[in-house]
Amino acid sequence: MAARLYIPGDSAACSVGADEVAAAIAAEAAARGISLTIVRNGSRGMFFLEPLVEIATPEGRIAYGPVTPADVKGLFDAGFLEGGPHPLGHGLTEEIPYLKNQERLTFARCGVIDPLSLDDFIAHGGYAGLQKALTLAPADVVAEVTASGLRGRGGAGFPTGIKWKTVLDAVSDQKYVCCNADEGDSGTFADRMLMEGDPYALIEGMTIAGMATGATKGFIYIRSEYPDAIRVMKQAIAMAEASGWLGGDIQGSGRSFDLAVRTGAGAYICGEETAMLESLEGRRGTVRPKPPIPALEGLFGKPTVINNVLSFAAVPTILERGAKFYADFGTGRSRGTLPFQLAGNIKRGGLVEKAFGVTLAELVYDFGGGTASGRPARAVQMGGPLGAYLPVSLFTLQQDYETFAENSAMVGHGGLVLFDDSVDMLEQARFAMEFCAIESCGKCTPCRIGSTRGVEVIDRIAAGIDRERNLNVLADLCETMTDGSLCAMGGLTPMPVMSALRHFPEDFEPRQTLDAAE
Numbered sequence: 001m002a003a004r005l006y007i008p009g010d011s012a013a014c015s016v017g018a019d020e021v022a023a024a025i026a027a028e029a030a031a032r033g034i035s036l037t038i039v040r041n042g043s044r045g046m047f048f049l050e051p052l053v054e055i056a057t058p059e060g061r062i063a064y065g066p067v068t069p070a071d072v073k074g075l076f077d078a079g080f081l082e083g084g085p086h087p088l089g090h091g092l093t094e095e096i097p098y099l100k101n102q103e104r105l106t107f108a109r110c111g112v113i114d115p116l117s118l119d120d121f122i123a124h125g126g127y128a129g130l131q132k133a134l135t136l137a138p139a140d141v142v143a144e145v146t147a148s149g150l151r152g153r154g155g156a157g158f159p160t161g162i163k164w165k166t167v168l169d170a171v172s173d174q175k176y177v178c179c180n181a182d183e184g185d186s187g188t189f190a191d192r193m194l195m196e197g198d199p200y201a202l203i204e205g206m207t208i209a210g211m212a213t214g215a216t217k218g219f220i221y222i223r224s225e226y227p228d229a230i231r232v233m234k235q236a237i238a239m240a241e242a243s244g245w246l247g248g249d250i251q252g253s254g255r256s257f258d259l260a261v262r263t264g265a266g267a268y269i270c271g272e273e274t275a276m277l278e279s280l281e282g283r284r285g286t287v288r289p290k291p292p293i294p295a296l297e298g299l300f301g302k303p304t305v306i307n308n309v310l311s312f313a314a315v316p317t318i319l320e321r322g323a324k325f326y327a328d329f330g331t332g333r334s335r336g337t338l339p340f341q342l343a344g345n346i347k348r349g350g351l352v353e354k355a356f357g358v359t360l361a362e363l364v365y366d367f368g369g370g371t372a373s374g375r376p377a378r379a380v381q382m383g384g385p386l387g388a389y390l391p392v393s394l395f396t397l398q399q400d401y402e403t404f405a406e407n408s409a410m411v412g413h414g415g416l417v418l419f420d421d422s423v424d425m426l427e428q429a430r431f432a433m434e435f436c437a438i439e440s441c442g443k444c445t446p447c448r449i450g451s452t453r454g455v456e457v458i459d460r461i462a463a464g465i466d467r468e469r470n471l472n473v474l475a476d477l478c479e480t481m482t483d484g485s486l487c488a489m490g491g492l493t494p495m496p497v498m499s500a501l502r503h504f505p506e507d508f509e510p511r512q513t514l515d516a517a518e
């Protein structure tokens, strides 16, 4: 029987040479007269081992990585097709501590299956959640999602079941389901990894949302910087349609749901849900005032479910295994798991799905292995560019929505960016204001003008000009932006700025310019 290999076709793996490795392995096998089956799977999320080559053996898959084309001949010589020992070998993939110590629910299939094979998806539990949903009344599906405690994974942590109930209860001739796959937060990639590695999971979750709320049309808004995810999602939608899992009369149920991909407009603000709706309707992505909330007046003025990729992809497990199973993971009001994304100056970057309650220290050190530079860690920024900077003394914090809020921080979309002791926190604070100035949609004054003034004030503090007064101006400005901005872009930019000032005041001391020092 031909040996079966798995080499990710995921864009992260391909960016470090997975295509070249796959080609080199195919060529070497041909030269040696060996027949092989190479499956281009999604990534397992251990980016430090990519390109990760896995060989199927009776005991399970054996992992080798990171593999380069130059390693290929040696791997064949070492008998890697039978799982033979080699310096790049890691034994059974599932036993690698980084993977073994996770609690993978949403990402259980990612990196395991052939992403576009419906048979593979179904053989690994796919569509069991939708099949269950099709036997239930819409209100019972909503009740199950509510009981699971699932909260939105896009950033704000709003209870998903409550949102769905609002759409279900709204009376309208047309309702929509929109997936927010704009994924603009720094250091995040979970949406992309899921879409490229297990696209039917998102389709299944969105279809369940349609069944639960009476929505018959859905759109996936994917950022333009994700061409591979766009391609994979489009192919998966076409194949689900051809197999009766999308379209009219899903699996003979008499229920219908259509899905289409839309490409994002390339601005961070287009991830804000109302700006996304504007963009989906063909206009520039500017924020709409709320109310009305999108659940009542969303896409084209119709009731609309808007959720993040990870929120939708968590739903099939909840339906299949029950709300209690999901809610048994986590802590307090933060139930279930969150796919954390370890990035920045970190030794073992990648995706770590854990139940809420895991500490920052466990993520940074046990999974991440500390900094890539080998220098001491100094800070993490958690929750994207609008999230707080936290010092090492707070690495004991456990990840849950409430604990982070009590510490003027946020979990957000689960992105964690690590910095070593060479980071300049005043520069980071300045960057937050500058980012807001560049990305602001311009609709409200506190954000549009405040962010530009913020950069200037921080520059004056750095230059030692009227320091105390300018520190007060900065605090005032941040308060105005927090209280007066129309959306969380301007409203949360003060979070990284003030956290940098609070936890790293020494970096806001006047700087000696080079000229002055000479």
Ligand SMILES: Cc1cc2nc3c(=O)[nH]c(=O)nc-3n(C[C@H](O)[C@H](O)[C@H](O)COP(=O)(O)O)c2cc1C
Residues within 6 Å of the ligand: 151, 152, 153, 154, 155, 156, 157, 158, 180, 181, 182, 183, 184, 185, 268, 269, 270, 271, 272, 273, 274, 306, 307, 308, 309, 311, 312, 487, 488, 489
């Ligand atoms: C500036 C800004 C950018 C945002 N970007 C995203 C994004 O890329 N993806 C996302 O899912 N949510 C993003 N959000 C949050 C959305 O507005 C919205 O809360 C979310 O899509 C709702 O889905 P959820 O309840 O499943 O989290 C952003 C919010 C703001 C203010």
Ligand code: SF4
Residues within 6 Å of the ligand: 269, 287, 439, 440, 441, 442, 443, 444, 445, 447, 448, 485, 486, 487, 488, 489, 490, 491
């Ligand atoms: S806070 Fe900024 S991004 Fe949000 S509406 Fe106001 S100007 Fe636009």
